[in-house]
Amino acid sequence: MYKEPKAxxxxxxIRERMYEEMKNxxxxxxxxxxxxxxxxxxxxxxxxFKKAAPVK
Numbered sequence: 001m002y003k004e005p006k007a008x009x010x011x012x013x014i015r016e017r018m019y020e021e022m023k024n025x026x027x028x029x030x031x032x033x034x035x036x037x038x039x040x041x042x043x044x045x046x047x048x049f050k051k052a053a054p055v056k
Contacts, residue, residue, distance in 0.1 A: 004012075022030050041047065 022033060
């Protein structure tokens with residue numbers, strides 16, 4: 001049988017946790033949850049991003 005690499009197994013575990021956390025949220029709630037997590041990560045790691053130009 002195929003043995004899944006550790007990195008792939010970790011990705012699947014993360015996706016499963018995210019699904020469980022967000023499965024009962026509306027689309028709007030999911031976006032807010034993701035944006036909040038992104039802001040926390042930016043602050044925690046001191047990340048700075050430039051806004052992308054709007055797509056025309």
